[in-house]
Amino acid sequence: METVRVNLGSRSYDIALTHGATANLGAFVRAALPKTSSVLVVGDSNSWPHAESIQATLTRAGLRAGSAVVPAGEASKCLERLAGLYDALYELAADRSTAVVAVGGGVIGDLAGFAAATYNRGLPLVMVPTTLLSMVDSSVGGKTGINHPKGKNLIGSFHQPAGVWIDLAFLNTLPAREFISGLAEVVKYGVILDAAFFAYLESNSHAVRTRDPGALLRVVTRSCRLKADVVEQDEYERTGLRAVLNYGHTFAHAFETCGGYGTLLHGEAVSIGMECAAQLARKLGLIGDEFVSRQTKLLDALGLPTAPPTRWPADDLIAVMRRDKKAVGGQMRFILPTRLGEVKLFDDVPEPLVRTVLESAVSR
Structure with missing residues (x-):
């Protein structure tokens, strides 16, 4: 088992990386939460086979284990499904010795985490x-939350987990589109923090895309370490450092909102958003053609999209971007690259330039 430690003082925790060893999850939970006596296992209709197995594992570890299942998809990140989890916790007679175990993708993690x-x-x-x-x-x-009809993740809270259990064997059954979508965030880490990691992805794009076990272990471990490094320095996104993790996301959230949650997978929207951010940075003179070309080629090699599937009006997209969580007083703010492995926050980007990038993207 590989372990990545997230050092946050009293809220520190381990990320355990395993392969086919979920039978050991009970011991992991017991070690992380020695006072816990009951758990609510939350999954969706896609992850439920894994969640059922995990519920049985936790029961064998001596924990009283209840369960709750929600429909798969971004639409479940809503007040109605959140209320359903509150009901399940009430029925379980949950108290401070009860833990929530979120089994699934980002939707379940955000929803169950916010509960x-x-x-x-x-x-x-x-x-x-x-x-x-x-x-x-x-x-x-530790970011948790649900969506609002006017914007993605507008309702939420910081709530660090007591532990993260990653079983890479789960990726064997993940649909191809879901797997490829996740690679967008992997590419993001290379762009914003680690040029050498970006180069590794360029040289090993086939192994990564075909789910080579060794390549996956390296990719997931490095990605977790890079994110942990940022979170340790700016847990609550107060200094601006953690904002670098939002590279491409201002554009991405607009595409997701205008398309209706579910039209694009999150990683697909992030991939398109990174392409738009790179184009914007080039127009501002922050980067050159080589950067844009390398990023586009890597996204293409991994099977990720670089243009929106629908010609959404630029006015609609900009209206959403003005209300993005990173905006201040309606002024759009962007994380833009200055070189490979480094990005900075810009809050003075001319709106006509953003419009030009959007119009070019939706016309491709």
């Missing part, structure tokens, strides 16, 4: 991500 953050003023949380996207991104760092 844990808010029920009884906070319950312990264990993340068991089953998709590549959730393994390398959403399960680490």
